[in-house]
Every structure is written in structure tokens, then in C-alpha cells.
Amino acid sequence: MQTFDLINQANAEYVERLFQQYQQSPGSIDPEWRAFFAGFELGAGGRSPSIVPSVGSTPIEGFHGPLAVEIADLVHSYRELGHFVANLDPLGHNRNNHPLLELSEFGLSLADLDRNVGADGFQGTTNGSLRDLIERLRVTYCSTLGVEFMDISDKTQREWLIQRMEPIFNKPALPAEQRVEMLKQIVCAQGFEEFLGVKYGTAKRFGLEGGEALIPLLNQIVDDGSALGVDEIVFGMAHRGRLNVLAHVLKKPHETILGEFEGKLVADDEGDGDVKYHLGYSADRTAAAGRKIHLALSFNPSHLELVNPVVEGIVRGKQYYLRDDNRTRVVPVLIHGDAAFCGQGIVQETIALSEMPYWRTGGTIHVIINNQVGFTTMPKQGRFTPYPTDVAKMIQAPIFHVNGDDPEACAWAAKLAIAFRQEFHCDVFLDLWCYRRLGHNEQDEPSFTQPLMYHEIAAHTALREIYSKRLIDEGVVTADQVEQMKAEARAQFDKAQSTAREPTMRAPVKMFGGVWQGMTKAPPDMSAVTKVGADVIQRVAGAIRNVPEGFTVHPKLQRLMDARVQMAQGNAPFDWGTAEMMSLGSLLLEGTAVRFVGQDVQRGTFSHRHACLHDYHTGQKYYPLANIAPEQAPVALVNSMLSELAVLGFEYGFASSDPRNLVMWEAQFGDFVNGAQAIIDQFIIAAESKWGKYCGLVMMLPHGYEGAGPEHSYAYLDRFLALSAENNIQVVQSTMPSQHFHVLRRQMKRSFRKPLIMMMPKSLLRHEMSASPLSELTEGAFQLIIDDPTEPNRDKVERVLLCSGKIYFTIHQARQKHNAGNVAIVRVEQLYPFPQKEIAGVLAKYRNATEIAWVQEEPENRGAWTFMERRLRRMLPDGRVLEYFGREEAASPAVGSYKLHQIEEHDIVTRALDLPAPPAANGQANATNGQSAQPPRQSAVEPSTPQPAEAVARPA
Numbered sequence: 001m002q003t004f005d006l007i008n009q010a011n012a013e014y015v016e017r018l019f020q021q022y023q024q025s026p027g028s029i030d031p032e033w034r035a036f037f038a039g040f041e042l043g044a045g046g047r048s049p050s051i052v053p054s055v056g057s058t059p060i061e062g063f064h065g066p067l068a069v070e071i072a073d074l075v076h077s078y079r080e081l082g083h084f085v086a087n088l089d090p091l092g093h094n095r096n097n098h099p100l101l102e103l104s105e106f107g108l109s110l111a112d113l114d115r116n117v118g119a120d121g122f123q124g125t126t127n128g129s130l131r132d133l134i135e136r137l138r139v140t141y142c143s144t145l146g147v148e149f150m151d152i153s154d155k156t157q158r159e160w161l162i163q164r165m166e167p168i169f170n171k172p173a174l175p176a177e178q179r180v181e182m183l184k185q186i187v188c189a190q191g192f193e194e195f196l197g198v199k200y201g202t203a204k205r206f207g208l209e210g211g212e213a214l215i216p217l218l219n220q221i222v223d224d225g226s227a228l229g230v231d232e233i234v235f236g237m238a239h240r241g242r243l244n245v246l247a248h249v250l251k252k253p254h255e256t257i258l259g260e261f262e263g264k265l266v267a268d269d270e271g272d273g274d275v276k277y278h279l280g281y282s283a284d285r286t287a288a289a290g291r292k293i294h295l296a297l298s299f300n301p302s303h304l305e306l307v308n309p310v311v312e313g314i315v316r317g318k319q320y321y322l323r324d325d326n327r328t329r330v331v332p333v334l335i336h337g338d339a340a341f342c343g344q345g346i347v348q349e350t351i352a353l354s355e356m357p358y359w360r361t362g363g364t365i366h367v368i369i370n371n372q373v374g375f376t377t378m379p380k381q382g383r384f385t386p387y388p389t390d391v392a393k394m395i396q397a398p399i400f401h402v403n404g405d406d407p408e409a410c411a412w413a414a415k416l417a418i419a420f421r422q423e424f425h426c427d428v429f430l431d432l433w434c435y436r437r438l439g440h441n442e443q444d445e446p447s448f449t450q451p452l453m454y455h456e457i458a459a460h461t462a463l464r465e466i467y468s469k470r471l472i473d474e475g476v477v478t479a480d481q482v483e484q485m486k487a488e489a490r491a492q493f494d495k496a497q498s499t500a501r502e503p504t505m506r507a508p509v510k511m512f513g514g515v516w517q518g519m520t521k522a523p524p525d526m527s528a529v530t531k532v533g534a535d536v537i538q539r540v541a542g543a544i545r546n547v548p549e550g551f552t553v554h555p556k557l558q559r560l561m562d563a564r565v566q567m568a569q570g571n572a573p574f575d576w577g578t579a580e581m582m583s584l585g586s587l588l589l590e591g592t593a594v595r596f597v598g599q600d601v602q603r604g605t606f607s608h609r610h611a612c613l614h615d616y617h618t619g620q621k622y623y624p625l626a627n628i629a630p631e632q633a634p635v636a637l638v639n640s641m642l643s644e645l646a647v648l649g650f651e652y653g654f655a656s657s658d659p660r661n662l663v664m665w666e667a668q669f670g671d672f673v674n675g676a677q678a679i680i681d682q683f684i685i686a687a688e689s690k691w692g693k694y695c696g697l698v699m700m701l702p703h704g705y706e707g708a709g710p711e712h713s714y715a716y717l718d719r720f721l722a723l724s725a726e727n728n729i730q731v732v733q734s735t736m737p738s739q740h741f742h743v744l745r746r747q748m749k750r751s752f753r754k755p756l757i758m759m760m761p762k763s764l765l766r767h768e769m770s771a772s773p774l775s776e777l778t779e780g781a782f783q784l785i786i787d788d789p790t791e792p793n794r795d796k797v798e799r800v801l802l803c804s805g806k807i808y809f810t811i812h813q814a815r816q817k818h819n820a821g822n823v824a825i826v827r828v829e830q831l832y833p834f835p836q837k838e839i840a841g842v843l844a845k846y847r848n849a850t851e852i853a854w855v856q857e858e859p860e861n862r863g864a865w866t867f868m869e870r871r872l873r874r875m876l877p878d879g880r881v882l883e884y885f886g887r888e889e890a891a892s893p894a895v896g897s898y899k900l901h902q903i904e905e906h907d908i909v910t911r912a913l914d915l916p917a918p919p920a921a922n923g924q925a926n927a928t929n930g931q932s933a934q935p936p937r938q939s940a941v942e943p944s945t946p947q948p949a950e951a952v953a954r955p956a
Contacts, residue, residue, distance in 0.1 A: 020069050070106040071120045071130075075137065077101055079162070080150040082141025083401050084386070088433045089372070090210075090405040091456050123166035140169045144403035145413055148389075152396045157424055161398060164416060172412055176476050182216040182407050183467055183477065184485055189215040189244050190464045191489040192254075196243070197442065199497065200261045204275075208241035209437035211369050212463045213404040214335070217432065218249045220414035221333060221365060222295065226287030228422045230331050232294040232318060236311035237335035238304040239278075240369055240436075242297075245335070250295045252281045254496035262500045273690065278302070280691065298653075299691040301682035304340040308350040309646040310683060313653025315361045320593075321515055321658050327362025328422055335367045338388040338431075339374020346678075348391055349646030354427050355395055358597070358638045359650055363421040366392070366429045370404075371436040376449040389431045397427040404434030405466055435460070511692050515658050519694070522727055522752040526833065527781060530745035532586045534570070534778050540585030541568030541578075543628040552616040560610065573771035576764065577608040579737035582777060583744040584635070585628055587662060592748050593633040594625075597640045597651060598666035598700075605668050605702060608765040611637045644675035648699075652683050655697040659753045662744070663697050670701035670715025670759070671893070677719075684755045685723045696753030698744070703733070703759040704806045705857040705905070707898035714858065714893035717831075720757050721867035724832040731832040733759035733805045735786070738772035739829055742782035761806055769809050784835035786827040787842050798822045799851040800843060801885075801912055802872070804831060804864055807857045814909045823913055824849070831864055834871055843876075852876060853883040855912045857905065859890035885912040 022029050022037045029037075077100060084098045103109055113131040124140060126132045141147060147170075149161050189212040196205050208214060218235075225233060237245065246252040260279075282296035298314065300307040315332040324330055341347055353359040368389060374382050383390075389399045398420060400413040410432065417428040435457055439446040447454040468482045512519050545561045547553055553561060564581070566572045574582070584594050599605075602612035613622045625635050640647045648665050655663035667673050673680070687693040701715035720731050734740045740758075747756050764770040790812075801811060801823060808827050815823060826842055828835065843852065852872065856863040865884055872882055887904055895901055910917065 070108065071117050071133075074106050074108075074134070075120055075122050076150070077105075078134075078137040078141050082137065083146025083148055085138075086142045086146030086401060086403075087144050088146055088401050088403050090403060090433065091372075091435055091453070091460060123162055124169050125167075136169060139171070140166055143170065144406035144409040145170050146401040148393075148399040148401070151393060152398065154396070154424075157398070157420075160420070160423065161416070164419075170409075170412065172415075174408055174411070178411075179408070179471060179476055182411060183464075183471055183482070185215045185219060185248060186212050186407060186464050186467055187482070187485045188248055188489045188492075190462060191486060192244055192247060192493065195490065195493040196261070199258075201442070203261055204441045204443065205243055206239035206241070206441055207438060208244040209462075210457070211241060211371070211404055211432065211434035211436070212244075213407045213410045213434065214241055214367070214369060214432060215244060215248050216407050217367065217410040217414045217430065218245065218333070218335075220411040221418045222249065222285070222293060223288035224415050224418045225331055225422075226291045226293040227289045228418065229328050230293060230418075230422070231322070231329040232296070233331050233333055234311050234315050234318070235295070235297040235333050235335065236300060236307040237297070238300060238307075238337055238340065239302075240337060240371070241335075242300075246279075246281050246297060250281050250283055250297055251285055252283070254493060255499040258493075258497050258500035262497075278690075299687070299693060301690075303678050303682055304337055305344045305346050305350075306649065306678055306682055308334055308346060309353065309649030310653035310656075310679075312350060312353065312359065312361050312364065313650035313655075314657040315653075316359065316650070317654040317657030317661070319361065320654075320661075327360065327425055330361075331418075331421065332361055332364045333367065334364055335369060336388075337374065338368050338370040338372065338379070339377060339382045341366075341368050342383045342385065342388040342391055343374070346645050346649070348394065349643045350649075351392065351395055351427065352641060352643070353646055353650060356641060358636055359640075359647075360425075362425040364427045365417050365421055366427060368429065368431045370431055370433045372433070373436060373446075373450060373453065375440045376446070378450065387431060389429050392427070392429045395427060397429055399429040399431060401431040401433060404432050405463055407463070407467055437462075511694065515660065516694070518751065519659050519753065520751045522750075522754060526730075526750065526752075526754075528746045528749035530742040530749055530781050531779055532582075532745075532777065534568075534774060536586050536589060537582050537774065537777060538565075538568045539589070540582050540625075540628055541565045543585070544581060544624040547613065547622055547624070551613075551620065551622055552618075553613055554616045557610055557613065568774070570774040573773050574737045574741075574777065575608070575766060575771055576737045576740060576761070577604065577610065579741040579772060579777065580609065580744070581611065581625065583741040584662075585625055587745060587748055588625060588628060588632045588635055591633050593661045594635045594637075594664070595651070595654065595661055596636065596664040596666070597638045597647065598664075599640055599642060599668040599672075601664075601666050602637055602639050605666075606762055606765055644672055645679060648676040649679045649683070652679060652695060652697050655753075656687070656693055656695040659694070659696055662748050664700060665697065666700040666760075667702065667715070669712050670703040671711055671713070673699070673701055673715055680720075681723070685728060688728055689726060694753045695755055696747060698747060698756045698758065700758045700760045702762050704762045704764070705894055705901065706763055707901035708894075709896045710892040710894045714862070715759055716862075717759055717858070717864060718862045718866060721832060721864055724867075727754070727833050729755045729757055729832065730830065731757045731759075732830050734829055735761075735764070735805060735808055735827055736770060736772050736776070738776035738780070739782060739786075741772075741777050742780070746782050759805060764806055764809070767809060769812070782829070784828075784830045785838045785842060786829060787845070788824040788826060792821055792824050794824075794846050795848055796822055797824045797846045797849050799824075799853060799914070800846050800849045801825045801853050801855050802828055802839070802868070803855040804828045805857070807855055807908070810857075810905065811855060811909055811912055814913055814915070818913065818915055820913045820915070828864075828868075831867065836871065836875060839872075840875055850879065851881050851883060853885055853912065855884075855908065856886040857908065859887040859893070860884065861889040862893060 018029055018033055019037055022034060026034055081098055081100055085095045085101065087094050099105070108130065114129050116128045117130045117133060118128055119126050119133065122133060122137065124136050126136050147165065149158060152158055189208060193207040193209050196207065222233060243257055247254055247257055278300055280297050280299035282294065284292050284294050287293050298307055298311050311332050311334060315330050318330045319327055322329055354364060370388060372379060387401065392399055400417060402409050402413045404410065413430055417430055421428050437457055471477045472479055472482065541564050545565050563572065564578045567574045567578050588594060601609065603610055611623065611625060613624065623637060625637065644667065651663050651665045655661065684695065684697065687695065703715035703717060705713050724731060732743055734743060799822065803811065803825065804827060808825060811825055815825065824846055828839070854865055854868050854872065856865055863886065865886060869882070876882055885908055887908065895904065
């Protein structure tokens with residue numbers, strides 16, 4: 001029978017199964033389908049009809065009805081399940097059968113093997129017998145390459161793979177010269193590891209022994225990628241095999257690598273450096289087709305999978321400045337370990353980002369070096385799934401499982417992977433089954449924990465010998481030619497070592513090449529001219545209010561839009577949200593692109609930003625900052641998925657790839673930065689010192705004690721200050737909108753880039769005292785410290801209070817109320833780099849002040865106190881005393897009771913201003929500066945912050 005529309009529109013195989021079920025038990029299926037099949041049989045004139053399962057299927061001679069369905073089922077099942085019985089493990093631990101692939105599962109028996117059944121949708125040629133069909137299916141899907149692709153819902157992607165795999169049974173006929181070249185690569189890869197093992201036996205190198213097929217696999221991606229229009233590949237990988245990849249894929253000179261072992265390199269740059277198997281490298285290379293391609297391996301710390309989102313961000317940044325809108329010119333390749341790939345959450349977070357519009361890179365090729373052991377942990381202890389790649393099914397990507405002892409299958413899988421990626425712009429996974437001939441590192445004894453496995457490995461023939469024998473047996477090469485390859489490789493390594501033993505300069509790191517041309521290291525003076533004209537402010541404000549015709553702004557937001565215009569005209573002081581919009585808008589008009597992401601950045605967690613407007617009636621979105629002027633730079637203000645670790649890693653990578661973009665990440669609450677701490681420690685803090693890599697990423701972390709409890713108060717300021725050294729980062733806690741305006745502009749108006757960590761306010765976003773006139777945006781610049789604006793009589797000031805952040809306004813209001821004229825309050829707006837000269841200059845003005853104190857709202861073991869204390873003590877003149885006013889040490893960042901928060905805050909203010917102690921109340925203890933607890937004082941000042949609204953808080 002011919003197919004018709006309903007069958008074509010539905011899943012034909014599903015319909016076939018339903019029909020079979022109908023024939024066996026009509027009452028077991030849906031009534032609509034039951035009526036359909038009844039009519040179908042009636043139309044067949046009483047015959048047993050056969051529904052053709054797919055276009056191009058061949059009717060089966062002698063088989064009717066259900067039997068035809070079972071042959072289609074057979075083909076489908078091998079496509080779906082064949083990988084389970086594939087020859088994937090070089091050590092031989094493979095499954096020989098699967099219950100769902102038994103003949104009986106399809107209503108067939110051994111007696112049917114020689115019956116003529118045709119191909120029934122299988123794209124490879126057969127002699128028509130069931131026996132030959134099964135043999136061809138097994139060759140295609142159960143040999144040294146197993147493929148998972150039938151859970152992909154995209155029909156076009158499935159058919160694309162089928163049409164490339166089945167006609168050649170997943171075994172392309174490779175030209176002899178390509179096979180010889182692959183053998184040379186394997187000889188060099190294995191020879192290099194053996195050379196290092198002999199010459200530097202006690203050094204860690206995390207060698208590739210057992211996984212040498214990775215080299216021809218990666219080289220195939222490079223060569224085919226170049227032929228398919230790829231201009232650049234950015235690699236990310238952990239330790240294992242890294243030196244081999246550097247040498248034989250990126251072509252880093254052997255003498256440079258060996259020089260790192262010899263320790264003869266002379267440093268020509270500043271910083272602390274890193275171990276050899278963390279280092280990155282980049283170079284141009286001529287691919288097989290004669291076309292140049294740029295290869296880069298990203299620097300990577302010991303946190304194995306941490307580099308994943310960083311590479312993705314670098315690639316996205318490169319695609320941006322190359323105008324690679326189709327995302328085909330720059331390709332990310334990530335090389336994973338099997339245990340880390342399925343064990344570390346950042347892998348899943350990065351995979352999830354791959355399908356998000358503002359984080360898409362057009363597809364990543366993931367290569368899993370499947371050692372079948374993680375350090376000392378076997379797979380059954382490290383995961384509950386059959387494969388480490390099972391986490392990839394969350395995005396329905398094709399997965400190629402390949403035996404590392406078959407380099408030709410590895411190369412074919414790589415060829416399919418890069419072609420699929422270029423065609424469909426989505427991720428592909430290559431699961432390279434191999435083994436680790438030595439321990440986790442070369443000093444380990446793996447047989448302590450895996451004795452049986454390592455008996456097998458010791459007896460297993462190395463890939464070089466396996467593949468050379470194969471080519472010799474097939475007449476492709478001779479044994480003498482193989483020996484010559486080995487001798488040439490050894491001579492190359494010996495020559496490189498001779499060169500490496502001579503004192504030489506370290507390979508220069510191109511810190512300011514390419515898009516970084518013109519950038520410099522940070523000078524002592526890190527200031528910048530950041531003021532703008534009033535006309536620019538008014539232009540940005542006007543664009544914010546001028547929404548498209550027919551667009552209805554939320555009634556409450558319309559008042560905010562109008563107020564922002566009034567601020568720009570000088571009729572009202574600027575609040576934080578408006579000052580920020582003016583800063584970003586002015587940068588956009590000057591040609592600086594802005595990328596601002598976070599979990600709620602469009603509205604702002606505290607409903608202060610509203611950078612994206614939603615039509616009150618239709619929900620349509622409008623971005624005012626994207627519509628200031630036709631000539632402006634692009635802007636992306638995007639709410640991210642609920643991730644800190646991967647998203648921050650991505651933004652770091654983006655910012656490090658191009659210094660011309662202002663890249664900003666905002667945490668929903670500052671304490672959520674905990675979820676991204678590994679990226680902060682390993683990359684943001686230390687990349688400049690370790691690797692000479694610069695970055696201007698801005699991190700905005702809401703911070704401030706509002707009585708909201710321990711999880712919504714604190715951005716771990718002390719942690720950032722403890723990590724500050726060698727001018728590696730900038731840590732700022734601004735108290736005024738104008739300061740926020742200038743510090744953001746300062747970030748892009750200098751010839752260098754440093755990460756900027758901003759402790760952002762919450763209640764201050766609308767505080768009447770934290771507002772700035774227009775003149776503070778059109779004049780001045782970012783102030784490292786702000787002297788007391790009340791200008792107290794300096795001769796009468798006996799105590800100078802240094803502080804940072806919201807606590808200033810709390811103390812100032814109490815001082816005004818109690819007329820404490822003998823106290824001056826100085827704000828430290830930039831905590832690091834430490835503004836020693838500026839603080840010393842201000843303190844010198846208060847020559848009669850014998851008490852200098854640091855005041856903070858955080859507990860004594862948190863906040864800036866431990867950072868400031870030793871610096872302030874070193875610079876205090878003789879005769880002056882340094883004091884601390886704040887909460888006692890505490891294990892938790894903040895108390896959970898709003899009332900107790902108020903008591904503690906009032907106590908800090910009372911002691912800082914030396915106000916009379918109120919009478920004791922209820923016998924409760926209160927926070928002190930390390931002295932014995934005193935009875936709680938009555939409020940010396942009205943609470944400075946309102947009860948926090950739970951409506952703006954994400955559940956912790």
C-alpha cells in the first residue's frame with residue numbers, strides 16, 4: 001500500500017508498532033487509532049496490510065504484516081542499541097550481546113537468517129538476506145565505533161548521520177598516504193612519552209600512554225575543520241596528554257617543552273608562572289588542505305573541568321570581533337577526563353549554556369579521554385551510568401564511542417564530528433575509549449588499587465605496534481619504514497634536548513598582540529578622565545524615555561522614566577539606577593560595546609535598573625540602551641540561567657578575549673558568589689600572575705547588612721581582600737551614584753585591564769542621602785577616598801572614623817542627631833589597590849585626632865578589618881591609637897533576627913561616636929569590639945534600613 005499524509009506526518013515506526021499492537025489486542029490502544037486501523041484494514045480488502053515504515057523502504061518478499069514491521073524494528077534497534085555491543089574497550093571487556101538485539105525479540109529465529117528480507121531502510125548495500133543485513137548492521141554499529149544518535153528528535157540530523165555512516169558501513173577507505181601520516185603521528189606521540197620517561201623519569205608529565213590515538217583524532221578535526229571554513233580552534237583540556245597535544249597538534253617546539261623540564265629557561269616577564277602541564281600556547285598552522293588555521297590551547301588550572309566555560313567565553317568573544325555571526329569560523333574543542341566529565345557539575349552547566357542564545361558558540365566538539373579509571377576510582381564507583389557521556393543526552397547531541405586502538409575509526413569519528421558541528425551548529429561528543437598505561441602521574445603505582453586492570457595493561461600491546469603491524473600486513477608500509485620513523489622521531493627529540501639544555505629565553509607570551517594591541521600593563525597612577533558633557537547625559541536620558549510608538553510602559557515605570565529625564569536636566573539628584581544607565585549609555589555612544597549578564601540584570605534584583613522594558617499589554621520587550629543612536633556600539637543586557645560558576649567562567653573568558661568590551665556579571669545576591677569561587681580563585685585572581693593573561697571583567701555583588709539574615713547580607717568582602725596582591729584586582733565599595741558612574745567608565749578609559757570587584761548596595765539604591773547632582777557626573781572623577789563632606793572643624797576633631805559602604809550613612813545620621821562635632825567620618829571607596837597616600841593625606845588634616853578607628857557593619861573576622869588593620873598600623877603617626885568598631889567575631893555572616901540586627905547596628909554607632917551608654921535591657925548581650933559583652937544599649941539613632949522585602953529575594 002502507498003503511504004499517505006497521516007503516516008508521513010506521524011512517526012512511521014511508532015505507527016507500525018501501534019498497528020502491531022492493534023492486531024494483537026485492538027482494545028489496548030486509543031479509540032481514535034483503533035478506528036483508523038479498522039478503516040485501514042477495510043481499505044486493504046481483507047488482506048493483511050503492510051505500512052511502509054519510511055520513505056525508501058523495500059517491501060519484504062514473503063513477509064507480510066507484523067514480520068515487515070519486525071525487520072524495520074531490527075534496523076531501528078541496531079541504530080539505537082548497537083553501541084552497547086560494540087568493540088570499544090582496548091582491554092577487551094565488551095558485551096557480546098544485548099537482549100533487545102536477540103532474533104527472538106523481533107519474532108525471528110535462526111531459520112530465517114537466509115531468507116530474503118531486503119534492506120528495509122538500511123542505507124548500506126546487502127545481498128538481501130537477513131543474515132547479511134544483520135552482519136552489515138553489526139559492522140556499521142557494533143565494530144570499533146558505536147554511535148548514540150537515535151534519541152535526537154531532529155529528523156534531519158538523524159538522516160544526515162545515517163546517510164554518512166551506513167553506505168560505507170562506518171568504515172571509510174582511507175588513502176594510503178593518510179594512513180602513513182597517522183602512523184607517523186602515533187610514532188611521534190608514543191616516542192615522545194617514552195623519551196620523557198627515560199630522560200625525566202622523576203618529573204610529573206601526566207603522559208598520554210594508552211591514549212595516543214588522541215593525536216590523529218585532533219589533527220583530523222584541525223584538517224577537516226580548516227577545509228570546512230574554520231579559521232581558529234580554541235582548545236581546553238586538563239593535564240593528561242597536554243604536553244603531547246602541545247607538541248604534536250599545536251606544534252609547540254619540542255625544545256621549548258624540554259626546556260621547561262630542564263629548568264634552563266630564563267624568565268623574561270613578571271609573575272609567578274605555573275607548572276608546564278597548565279600552560280597554554282597558540283600558533284598558526286598550515287592544515288592538510290594548505291590553508292592556515294590558528295590554534296590556541298587555553299591555560300588551565302588543576303581544577304579539571306573549570307576551563308570549559310572559559311573557553312566558550314573566549315570563543316564567543318572571538319566570534320564577536322570577527323563578525324562570525326554564523327559561528328563557523330571559530331570552534332571550541334574541549335578535552336575531558338572520563339571521571340571529571342560525569343562528576344563535575346560545571347560540565348552540565350556549560351552544556352546547558354551551549355543552547356542559550358547569548359552563550360551559543362555554534363557547537364563544541366567534546367573529546368572524552370576515557371581512561372576507564374579516575375585517579376584510583378573505577379567507573380562503577382564514580383558514576384551510575386553506562387558511559388561518562390550520558391550527561392550529554394540533556395541536549396540530544398550525537399555521541400561517538402570509539403576504540404582508541406583503532407586510529408582509523410578515531411579519525412572517522414572526528415571527521416563526522418566536525419562536519420556535523422559545521423552543518424548543524426551544535427555540540428558533538430567523542431568518547432575515546434583507551435587506558436592509562438601508568439598511574440595518575442608517573443610517580444603513582446596504579447596496581448595498588450587496580451591490580452587486575454594493570455596486569456592486563458602491562459600485557460597489552462601498545463598502539464604504535466598494533467597499527468604498524470596492521471599497515472605492514474596490508475602492505476601499506478614496511479617494517480624498515482616503521483623503524484625509520486622511530487629513529488627520525490628519536491633524533492628529533494635528542495636534538496631538541498641539546499637545544500633545551502642551553503640557557504635560553506622563555507618563549508614570549510604575546511600579552512598585547514591582536515585585539516590587545518595598544519594595551520599596556522597597569523601604571524602606578526590608575527586614574528582616568530571619566531567626566532562627560534551634560535548634553536551626553538541628556539541624550540541618553542531622552543533615549544531612555546522615548547519608547548516606540550504604541551509601546552505601553554508600566555504605569556509605575558513611566559514615572560521612573562520621567563524622573564530620569566528630570567535628573568539628566570539637573571532638576572533632581574541622580575539615583576543609582578539612573579547613574580548606571582548614564583554610564584553605560586555614554587560608553588555606548590563612545591563606541592564601547594557592553595555585555596551585562598546575571599540572573600536578574602534586566603530589571604535588577606532590587607527593581608532599580610529596568611534596562612529592559614516590557615509592554616504593559618503585550619509583554620513585548622524594549623531595550624532603551626540599545627536605541628540611543630544609530631552609530632552607538634552594541635549592548636547585550638541578558639538574564640542568565642540560574643548558574644554562577646559556568647556563567648562567570650564564560651564572562652571571564654569573553655572579557656579576556658577582547659579588552660574593547662565592557663563585560664559585567666552581577667550576582668543576584670552577593671553571597672551567591674560562593675557558587676563561582678573556583679573561577680575567582682583560579683582565573684580572575686591569579687591569571688595575570690600565573691599566565692600573563694589580562695582581563696577587565698566587572699563583578700557586581702550586592703552587599704550590605706539589612707537584617708536579611710546570613711544568606712542575603714554578605715558578598716565575602718574579606719575573601720576578595722585576602723586574595724588581593726600585586727595589584728591583581730580592584731575592590732571597590734562606592735557610596736554614591738556618581739562614584740558608580742565614574743568607576744564603570746574608568747574601567748574602559750585606561751590602557752590596561754584589571755578585574756573590578758564591586759560591593760554593590762541594596763538599601764542605598766533609593767536612600768535619599770545617597771544621591772548625586774548632575775555636576776558630579778559632568779565634572780570630577782572616581783575618588784579613592786571621600787573626606788568628611790560636612791567639613792568639621794579640624795582642630796576640634798578628636799576621632800577619625802574610617803569606613804566603607806552603607807555604614808557611613810548610619811553613622812552620619814547619628815552624628816547629626818547627637819551633634820557629635822568631635823568626630824570626622826572618612827569613606828574608603830577603593831579598598832584595593834590600597835589608597836595609602838590618599839588616606840595619609842586626609843589623616844594629616846586632622847592633626848589633633850588621637851584616635852583613628854575602622855568602623856564596619858560586618859563581624860570582626862569578616863569585612864575589611866583584618867585587611868585594613870595591618871596597613872593602617874604601619875602608617876599611623878606616633879601617639880595615635882587604632883581602634884575597631886563593629887560586630888564581634890561570628891561563624892555566620894549575619895544574625896537571622898531583624899531585631900537583633902538593629903541592636904547590633906545601634907551598638908556599633910553608639911561606640912563609634914562615643915555616645916552615652918543607654919541603660920541595660922533584658923540582660924541581652926550585644927556586639928562589642930572584642931571586649932567583654934555589655935548590656936544592649938537603647939537605640940541611639942532610628943534604624944537606617946527598612947525590613948527587607950522577601951519579594952525581591954531568591955530562595956537560598
